[in-house]
Amino acid sequence: MGIVVRDLAGLGEWSAASALYRRVFGYDHPEFGISPRLLAALRENSGSVLGAFDPAGELIGFCYGFSAVDGGELYHYSQAAVVAAGAQGLGVGRRLKQAQAETARATGARTMRWTFDPYALRNAHFNLSVLGATAIRFLPDYYDDGTSDRLLVSWDLTGPHAVKHECVTVTAPAGEHIAAPGPADRAVLRRELAEQFALGRLVRVERRDEHAVYTFERDTP
Structure with missing residues (x-):
């Protein structure tokens, strides 16, 4: 594909990353933006500030963390990763995460964490099944805005480990991309996620027919 992933450097690239972030998420309010100066500080202080460029040199993806x-x-927290609309589905997100993992390892981190919407099935599949991260905590209304339930995932950067476990599943109605789109179903799923996270770790989310299936692992002696 000729896509290059590397550290971003200089005001021009940091500003371009900030603009891409706001464009992908559709943020209009300035308080939701990212300061290029923050990216400069992160880059110099064990953070990650990475961009993906197409063959023409255009920035098509960006991630940052600390x-x-x-x-x-010690772990590395990935605050955000975005891919331009026209470049989605090309593996750019995976390339960015892999590069960010290398940056994290260089700081001595053995794991990387981030959050995502627990009801967004596409994101759940990418984070849990494609990357192999594990959801370790349910964070209700993470951003205190009434609409931001999140799952906190941990991604092992040291390699696979064999663990004895039992599995428990939680099932909810689902649309094509969103689990429990109705208010009543969402309330039930939200409660069950909170209960299961108190006992185990979420490892997989699948869409089966018209349902979303959340699979939790519980360690056994």
Whole structure:
């Protein structure tokens, strides 16, 4: 495809990344934007600021993140990854995540984390099935705006590990792209996700016929 993924450098590229981010998400309010100066600071302080360029040199993808600590564990947090509408489905997102993982490893991180909408089936498939990340926490109304339930995922950067486990599934009605589109079904699914996350880790989301199936793993002795 001739796509190049590399660190972004200089005000022009940081500004282009900020513009792409707002364009992909359709953000009109300035408070939802990304400061190019923030990207400069992250790049110089163990963060990740990466772009994907097409053969013509146009920026078609962007991701950024930063180092973080939880209970003494160093990990890399991926705040956002975006791909231009015309470049989606070409593997750009996967290339960006792989490059971001390399950046994270260089800081000493053994895992990478990020959040996503638990009801967006396409994102769930990419994060859990394609990348192999595991959802470790349910975060109701993460951004405190009434519409931002999120799943926190952890992606092991050190390689596969064999774990003994049992599986429990949660099933909900689903449209083509969204699980539990109706308010009543969404309320039930939201409650069940919260309950299951207290007991295990989400490893897979599948669409079967007209239903979404969430599979949780529980470690066993």
